[in-house]
Amino acid sequence: MKLSIPGIAASVALIFAGSVYAQMAPPEAKTPAASSGGKMIEQEHKAAMERCKPLKGNAQDICKAEANGRKKVAQAEDKLAKKNTPENQRELEEAKAKAQYDVENQRCGEQKGESKDACQKQAKATRDRALAQAKSQAKSEKPGGPTSQAPKY
Numbered sequence: 001m002k003l004s005i006p007g008i009a010a011s012v013a014l015i016f017a018g019s020v021y022a023q024m025a026p027p028e029a030k031t032p033a034a035s036s037g038g039k040m041i042e043q044e045h046k047a048a049m050e051r052c053k054p055l056k057g058n059a060q061d062i063c064k065a066e067a068n069g070r071k072k073v074a075q076a077e078d079k080l081a082k083k084n085t086p087e088n089q090r091e092l093e094e095a096k097a098k099a100q101y102d103v104e105n106q107r108c109g110e111q112k113g114e115s116k117d118a119c120q121k122q123a124k125a126t127r128d129r130a131l132a133q134a135k136s137q138a139k140s141e142k143p144g145g146p147t148s149q150a151p152k153y
Helices: 006-025 032-036 039-053 057-082 086-108 113-141
Strands: none
Touching: 032 057, 039 057, 057 086
C-alpha cells in the first residue's frame, strides 16, 4: 500500500476532526450550574444566607436582599439558558431590576427623614425605568413586532 503525503494529511485531519467532535458537548452540559440547575442555585442561596447570619440590623437586611436577588436572577438566567425567548429575556431583565430595587431600598433604611424618602423615590424610579425598558424591548422582539416585520413590496 502506497501512502502519499496529501493522503496522510487528510487522514490525520479526519481523525482529529472526529475526536474533537466526539468531545464536544452542548453548552448547558459544560457547566455544573447548568447541569444541576436549581440545586446549584439553592445551594448558593443557602450559603449566601448563612453568611448574612452574623450581621445585625440593616446590614443583615441588605445582605439577605442581595442573596435573594442573586437567587432570582440566577433562576431567570437558568430559564433563559434553557429556552432563549423574548419572554424569558424580559423576565431576566425584570428580575435584575427588582433585585437591584430591593437592595437599594434596604440601603435607604439606614437614612432618616427626607433623605430616606428621597432615596426610596430614587430607587423606585430606577426600578420603574428598568421595568419599562424590559417591557419595551420584549414588545419589539415579539413575532409580528416592528423588528420582525417583512418588508412590503
